[in-house]
Amino acid sequence: DAGITQSPRHKVTETGTPVTLRCHQTENHRYMYWYRQDPGHGLRLIHYSYGVKDTDKGEVSDGYSVSRSKTEDFLLTLESATSSQTSVYFCAISESEGTEAFFGQGTRLTVV
Amino acid sequence: DQQVKQNSPSLSVQEGRISILNCDYTNSMFDYFLWYKKYPAEGPTFLISISSIKDKNEDGRFTVFLNKSAKHLSLHIVPSQPGDSAVYFCAASRASGTYKYIFGTGTRLKVLA
Numbered sequence: 525d526a527g528i529t530q531s532p533r534h535k536v537t538e539t540g541t542p543v544t545l546r547c548h549q550t551e552n553h554r555y556m557y558w559y560r561q562d563p564g565h566g567l568r569l570i571h572y573s574y575g576v577k578d579t580d581k582g583e584v585s586d587g588y589s590v591s592r593s594k595t596e597d598f599l600l601t602l603e604s605a606t607s608s609q610t611s612v613y614f615c616a617i618s619e620s621e622g623t624e625a626f627f628g629q630g631t632r633l634t635v636v
Numbered sequence: 637d638q639q640v641k642q643n644s645p646s647l648s649v650q651e652g653r654i655s656i657l658n659c660d661y662t663n664s665m666f667d668y669f670l671w672y673k674k675y676p677a678e679g680p681t682f683l684i685s686i687s688s689i690k691d692k693n694e695d696g697r698f699t700v701f702l703n704k705s706a707k708h709l710s711l712h713i714v715p716s717q718p719g720d721s722a723v724y725f726c727a728a729s730r731a732s733g734t735y736k737y738i739f740g741t742g743t744r745l746k747v748l749a
Contacts, residue, residue, distance in 0.1 A: 528679075555735055566642075566725060566741035567680070574735045582736065614679055616737075621730070622668050622687070625737055627679035 527551050528628040530615050536634045543602040545631050547615030549595075556598040557616040557625065558582075558590065567614065573598055605635045639663045640728050642740035650748050655713040657743050659726035662707065666728035670737070671700060671711045674723045683724075684711070716747045 527550030537543050547556060558570040559582075569582030571590040579590050587609060589601045602609055612632050618625040641660045649655045657671075667688035672680035686693040686700045686709065693700050699712045713720055723744050727737045 567739035569736055572736050624682040624685055629679050
């Protein structure tokens with residue numbers, strides 16, 4: 525398995541609170557991604573990174589921000605959590621363009 | 637606007653038979669396609685990929701076919717086994733330039749023993 529660790533694995537938080545999810549990789553891969561999985565929507569890209577401090581928006585970026593201060597860590601922040609952000613969040617990494625991405629185990633986030 | 641579509645939410649197949657999962661895409665700039673399998677409470681795992689310069693790629697029981705003119709790809713699993721029961725996602729990307737993978741909504745495959 526690719527060395528990807530997501531933390532926490534489960535979290536329950538209240539509406540309006542900030543939340544940060546962490547993705548840590550030991551593969552030294554250049555590209556990192558955050559997806560959310562929801563019934564009927566599959567996997568939707570939130571944000572991605574193509575290098576340290578280089579990030580861009582995905583399909584569903586509203587309400588989310590990211591940071592990548594070093595190669596191995598990619599943080600996803602919900603500035604003010606809403607119930608619509610209840611989801612399973614997956615981090616993925618890839619070595620280069622035209623190669624497969626590897627996924628972490630996921631973080632189940634519930635916003636109450 | 638969904639660029640990658642999997643129009644069959646579910647599929648049931650008898651053990652030993654062929655499973656065919658389909659995927660359509662709309663963006664002609666995609667040139668690299670992938671299939672992932674996902675079990676409950678786990679992350680998606682990579683199965684097989686194909687570049688747009690090919691029309692077929694095989695890996696054991698799994699074969700992916702690409703029809704560029706129809707913007708269609710399919711995953712064939714032969715023979716199907718109960719352990720293949722999972723949700724299958726197709727994804728599309730460009731081999732250079734955009735760095736990201738766009739996924740379909742998934743097809744739940746159930747292989748009946």
